[in-house]
Amino acid sequence: MYTSRIAGMGKYVPENIVTNDDLSKVMDTNDAWIQERTGIKERRHIKKGDGNTTAVMGVKAAEIALERAQVSKDDIDLIVFATLSPDYYFPGCGVQVQDLMGIHTCPALDVRNQCSGFIYAISVADQFIKTGMYKNVLVIGSENHSGGLDFTTRGRGVSVIFGDGAGAAVLTRSDTDGHGVLSTHLHSEGKHALELSLKGPSTLHWVPEIIEENPQEDIPYYPYMNGQFVFKNAVVRFSEVIMEGLKTNNLQVEDIDMLIPHQANLRISQFIQKKFQLADDKVYNNIQRYGNTTAASIPIALCEAWEEGKIKEGDTVVLAAFGSGFTWGSAIMKW
Template sequence: MKQSKIIGTGHYVPDHVVKNADLEKLMDTNDAWIQERTGIQERRHVVPGGEDTTSRMGTRAAQMAISQAGIEVDDIDFIVFATLSPDYYFPGPGVMLQQQLGFKKEIGALDVRNQCSGFIYGVSVADQFIKTGMYRTVLVVGSEVHSGGLDMTTRGRGVSVIFGDGAGAVVMQSTDEKHKGVLSTHLHSEGQFAEELALIGPATTDWIPNYIERNDPEDLRYYPHMNGNFVFKNAVVRFQEVIHEALIANNLGANEIDLLIPHQANLRISQFIQKQMNLPDEKVFNNIQKYGNTTAASIPLALSEAMHAGKVKDGDLICLAAFGSGFTWASALIRW
């Protein structure tokens, strides 16, 4: 059986920087309040009506990953696109990226809707396709545009200060190196808590015309809802569980991790996990300070930044872990 390895990484963020001080003009908040609770100093937002969309940002991240991999677009056999914020209700952005990259062949494109865990779920899908021999080279993308759907008032500050826009991508390819590449992936869900972190409407249970007809400014279902304390308490447990699950599956210890790249949900969660696992600062990569929570884009964006900064070296043991809406959580252990 083949192994799958990452041969190229890429990322893209919009030019427009939104600092905490900028949010003070829109809502009752301040830099100290935001940093104390989340660690975020700034984030990127797309310009309304501009060129940056979920699919286009994903395309730009993919182009960077393809270039670094040293391959051509048509060397890719399949696309996996993870997002909670597609350009349209349908079709999904995978097919749009396929068109934007200029493929000459009509390869398949799969959209993954697992929110914060979406990229790792996508890596797992790609890994299985490659290991079974169905495809040789798979492009996995995570991209999000949150900014247009946030309640940028004091009422929504508990959620809106957290999220940013951005994209990341990896190229995965088969290899005969038995001890390199994706060692294992681990995927979980707990649907009983689905509405603790969710966007309830518009939905097929309550279509958009009903919203328009009601014209109720206090109807907040079309803004994201997050039970922050409950999410935090579950996240710190599930993060540790799924990381240790990956280590146990491969007979490895936490001290053997060279770099942990957690989903960039909240710096306080990452710091808690780091402390519990007794990992030094140089073994944990965080960039939420600059970009906020970019959901499915956060891990590939961070992985690409770490790679291009020289923090990922040949032979390193890399652990990716995520927890989020669903609830879903996942991990991937990779020997670089």
């Protein structure tokens, strides 16, 4: 059986920086309130006219990843695109990337696992490579949150958290035993699905029905999050799925060279770091600058950590995520 490894990483975030002070001008909030609860200082938002969409940002990140991997677009065998904010209800962003990049009839699929999307997408790519079906798989996580958030005081509990951006990785067949993706671990618990959800528009609730049946102050086509409940579940599941990955590979917490947690909330990352007694240089966080970019958060952070020289060849790298669904997962890699 083959193994897969990340041959190249890329990231893209819009140039438009939105600070906490900027948000305080349109809703009842302030910098101290946001930082205390989330750790976020600023985030990036698509700006009208800048040409960015979920698919376009994914292409920009992918082009960097391909160049760094020294892999031609014509050598890509499969595209796996993770997002909760596609450009269209259908078709998915994967086929848009195939078209925009000029990749000839390459198969493309979308993964809709929200904050866990990139972990799930890595797992899909890894399995295709392990079975020998494909050699090079392009994995993208990209989000345009700002296009669907409630920027009023009513929506501040959710809207201050999220940002836009994209990250990409080229997974390729590994020729070195013991390197690359060692294992992935995926879970879900659907009974909590509506604790972090966007109910409409959907086939159950199209926009005209929502406007007609609901008062303006209760619009269900903005995201809903039961923040405390999500936080409590996240810290438990993060810990479990990290330990699951370590035990599968006969590793100890002390063997972790770099933990890249999904950038949901700095307080969650700090809780996990403290529980595992990891030094600051063993955990990478950038939510302070980008907010929660959902499926894009892990690839953006992983790319930055590598660019900054904090991940080196031979390092044991752990990726972990938890989010809507509830879904959660981890990936253990030998870089």
